[in-house]
Amino acid sequence: MKLNNLLNSRTFRLGGMANYLTGAAAVLDFAGALHQYNYSASDHEADYLALKSDWDMVGEDLRYAMRRVV
Structure with a gap:
């Protein structure tokens, strides 16, 4: 994942960047x-928000991996 995408993602929901x-x-x-x-x-x-964010990121990772394989 590129740095710009990481900074705009939901990874930093609780603490911010x-x-x-x-x-x-x-x-x-x-x-x-x-x-x-x-x-x-x-x-x-x-x-709820933390778990949703975690699963959203898992989904994004899976979509990214599937796009690279297919």
Whole structure:
């Protein structure tokens, strides 16, 4: 998978993908004020979204593999 496709995928649903400036600023962020997560309304919703994202990625991998073989 190309890097651009990876960054636009659902892989980084919970934590997100930091850019260079965010990483540089994190060095000086001792209080952790810059670090954010994608929150859900409940534990069940968070589990559902994480599992859905995982299975979506499995499906994408299978489609990619089948296109290469066929």
